[in-house]
Amino acid sequence: MRVLYLTDPQLNYLADQLFTGIWKVLGQENVIDYPHKPAYHDPSCKAWYLPQYTTSLFEKDTVIDLLREKAFDLAVLSAPRRNVIGTVQDLMENAKLPPLVLVDGEDDDRIRWNTFEELGCGLYFKREFRDRSQQGLEAWRYYWDSSFDNSRFQSRVFPLHFSAILETIPHNDVSDKDVDVSFFGRASNKKRIEAVNILKKASGIHFEGGYYFEPSDRKSKLVGRTMARLMTKITGDSYLSESERGERLSPGTYYTLLARSKMALSVRGGGFDTPRYWEIVASRRLLVSEQPDIYIPFNFEHGKHAVFCRSDLSDLELLVRHYLREEEEREAIVKEGYAHLLKYHTCERRAEYFLEVCRRLL
Numbered sequence: 001m002r003v004l005y006l007t008d009p010q011l012n013y014l015a016d017q018l019f020t021g022i023w024k025v026l027g028q029e030n031v032i033d034y035p036h037k038p039a040y041h042d043p044s045c046k047a048w049y050l051p052q053y054t055t056s057l058f059e060k061d062t063v064i065d066l067l068r069e070k071a072f073d074l075a076v077l078s079a080p081r082r083n084v085i086g087t088v089q090d091l092m093e094n095a096k097l098p099p100l101v102l103v104d105g106e107d108d109d110r111i112r113w114n115t116f117e118e119l120g121c122g123l124y125f126k127r128e129f130r131d132r133s134q135q136g137l138e139a140w141r142y143y144w145d146s147s148f149d150n151s152r153f154q155s156r157v158f159p160l161h162f163s164a165i166l167e168t169i170p171h172n173d174v175s176d177k178d179v180d181v182s183f184f185g186r187a188s189n190k191k192r193i194e195a196v197n198i199l200k201k202a203s204g205i206h207f208e209g210g211y212y213f214e215p216s217d218r219k220s221k222l223v224g225r226t227m228a229r230l231m232t233k234i235t236g237d238s239y240l241s242e243s244e245r246g247e248r249l250s251p252g253t254y255y256t257l258l259a260r261s262k263m264a265l266s267v268r269g270g271g272f273d274t275p276r277y278w279e280i281v282a283s284r285r286l287l288v289s290e291q292p293d294i295y296i297p298f299n300f301e302h303g304k305h306a307v308f309c310r311s312d313l314s315d316l317e318l319l320v321r322h323y324l325r326e327e328e329e330r331e332a333i334v335k336e337g338y339a340h341l342l343k344y345h346t347c348e349r350r351a352e353y354f355l356e357v358c359r360r361l362l
Contacts, residue, residue, distance in 0.1 A: 004074070010081075102119070263285060
């Protein structure tokens with residue numbers, strides 16, 4: 001199979017991880033990214049979570065010639081964003097595209113049916129995928145226009161989640177894990193603030209971490225007022241100062257903290273699926289997470305591969321205390337979780353799943 005990968009110019013975890021997986025599975029001669037994305041190839045633009053590959057730069061005229069020669073078996077719309085959609089429309093004006101699939105890694109669970117239909121996509125891959133059969137038809141009507149077709153949905157929309165690119169995740173050997181549990185992430189959901197507050201106040205538990213705000217968050221008066229009210233409600237304190245909020249950790253500092261931890265927490269941000277959900281297991285640490293409210297094929301199982309707390313975090317502290325006491329049980333889960341991740345959730349396995357669905361249905 002030869003793939004034309006239509007790129008999102010911005011860094012995009014799902015799109016970038018999928019490209020890496022496809023490149024590894026199919027080989028560089030069978031994958032062309034267009035427009036050429038510097039983060040995939042240019043050392044001056046390297047992203048910490050991505051490996052890079054040396055390849056030829058394909059200009060528009062060359063890509064159009066290849067399309068006219070029917071050189072591709074599949075075209076991947078890597079994000080439902082304006083720039084990527086514009087690339088597809090531009091190519092369509094000059095040549096016929098092979099079967100087109102839409103990859104939607106946005107934080108929301110909305111199905112962008114209009115984009116899917118207008119571009120004539122054959123398959124839709126969704127990160128925040130909710131199993132419609134468990135929610136009932138009415139729960140989905142908000143997300144679909146009047147052309148909603150139940151049978152078409154069931155046969156054309158598939159889950160696709162983040163994964164682990166093992167070569168970019170350091171395996172720091174730390175004999176003495178001096179942190180009981182850690183978490184650090186953007187304050188993009190109130191549950192992150194709540195979880196940090198619970199663990200910081202838990203006596204006898206050594207928690208390290210916190211949360212940060214992006215510069216755009218600090219500039220927004222609305223975000224500032226909202227977070228001020230939220231912080232007062234959750235912690236009883238006034239809005240945190242700049243120094244108390246913390247800054248985003250560098251990748252090296254983040255992975256060092258993870259290496260020092262006996263267990264680490266993954267809490268939803270804009271969506272449930274986060275890179276750290278997979279990174280914690282890939283780092284051979286115990287994953288503590290909320291029970292997922294999205295459908296993840298071959299997901300981790302509670303007590304076997306990871307530990308899931310209640311959605312309201314009411315048993316978070318109890319679970320952390322239990323697995324601090326039960327070291328053998330904790331390490332057995334870590335071992336099983338890592339083996340499960342290698343079998344189902346590396347970027348290669350994710351790409352194989354993606355390509356197999358495309359081969360079978362297009």
